[in-house]
Amino acid sequence: MSNSRTGVPVEAPRYLEGRLHWYGCDLHETAGLYETPAHVGCTEAVRDSLEAFRTPFRSAGLPAEVRYSVKTNPLPAFLEALRLQGTGFEVCSNHELDLVNRMGIRGEKIVATGLRDGFSFAVRAGEIGVEMLTVATEGQLQTIVRENGELPDRFPLALTICPELLRGRWDLTLNTGAKGAATGFRPGSALLEEAMSAIAAHRKLELVGLHMHIGSGIRSAAPYRKGIKALERIISTAAQFGQSIRIVDIGGGYGLKSAPVLGAWKIVSSLLGPGGAPSAAPSADSILADVTQALADSFARLKRQGICPEKVIAEPGRIVSGPCQLLLLTVVDVIDRGQGSRFLLCDGGSMAISPMLMTEGHRVLSVIEPDGDLLRYRVLGNMPTSLDRVSASALLPMMHPGDRIAVLDTGAYFISMNNTFSGPRPPVIWIENGQARLARRRETDAEVFSRDLEPGSTTGKESSP
Ligand SMILES: Cc1ncc(COP(=O)(O)O)c(C=O)c1O
DSSP: OOOTTTSOOOOOOEEETTEEEETTEEHHHHHHHHOSSEEEEEHHHHHHHHHHHHHHHHHTTOOEEEEEEGGGOOOHHHHHHHHHTTOEEEEOSHHHHHHHHHTTOOGGGEEEEOOTTOHHHHHHHHHHTOSEEEEOSHHHHHHHHHTGGGSOTTEEEEEEBOOOBOOOTTOOSOOTTBTTOSSSBOTTOHHHHHHHHHHHHOSSEEEEEEEOOOOSSBOOSHHHHHHHHHHHHHHHHHHHTTOOOOEEEOOOOBOOTTSOBOOHHHHHHHHHSSSOOOOOOOSSOOSHHHHHHHHHHHHHHHHHTTOOOOEEEEOOOHHHHGGGEEEEEEEEEEEEOSTTOEEEEESOOTTTTOTHHHHBOOOEEESBOOOSOOEEEEEEOSSSSTTSEEEEEEEESSOOTTOEEEEOOOOSSTTTTOOOTTSOOOOEEEEETTEEEEEEOOOOHHHHHTTOOOTTOOOSSOOOO
């Protein structure tokens, strides 16, 4: 069932006949079959998550299209499940461009971001015929203006705007849109005016859009409202000078209620404290309904001035992919220090699996239904340091070595930021119609070592085998 308020109607795993199930799949059995640590994703979760994301845009009457941010989860099985639901993609490197190109995604469904890979990325984007390339700095624009030779005519550009938001001292969520952020053209600045004039005057370039991407894990609509107002003012001014902006791209950044990004202070204090407080669930409901309303209001004001942008692009990452994956781990040791200080050591934590386990609060469940009192545990990976975190505080039944747990909502940045700290990376199991299959096999030791060269065996130039 879709719910425009929560934005995340993905089924939560639940107990059936004493075992944790997710979309019809027995997670206890799956953990035994494939061994742990293992990521587990699900096609039906992708369908539900995406529908929940799209619903508020639709309800607000916005002509919106999703360009999923590939860096958030570049797993082909996951991207394919999104493609089947009709999304396009946001890519920021030649590597990501290749990935979506191999999947057969047409250029007009691809937004290319920045020049991280230099001008060759713009050339590739031009060849593929992307919807637009967003540029976020004067240097990036100068490169394109200077080296435009290989670009097709009317190459579509969008400027990334930084709305200069104020952010709290310990807030880690408003990075890219905050005052002092490195990139993004500032509203009302001479640099923005010059950038718009330079594109207008260029025979090959066309300014089709404005873009913002203000951060990640954001829990309130207020920063989006400020950003949308800034975009509206720029669109309105541009129209007075005869420049019509067709596309308004509001980026991603929406926080996931069930796995919040923690404040810097909370991260530090939970490293120092013996048990750590449980992660407070954010009180705010989904912000999407408010953001889409603000956007619809903005479009209505522009329309009254005779300005009608054709399309809204949303580049969600975390909010769409987060709930589509979970992580299965096995308990390797249980330590009880008395006075309620209990630790579980598992076969993966923030060091070996992903640093996201350090900066986000994730729910942890036993794959076997608890039948007694629940105990509070601090859950760590296999490095006995608080830096190797799974959860600062989890309520679980009495646990023993060999027991399995599921860490929920691990679909965002866990695969793209998966470490090889002390071992190879885990497999990804994929559920569809209640059946589990292997979507990515476990990395082998040989694969981890395969890039190491014997002394003297290098030609002095990087070469692939
Ligand atoms: C340009 C751009 N768009 C969208 C996203 C997705 O962000 P999130 O996962 O916070 O929604 C990112 C992530 O870094 C990004 O860089």
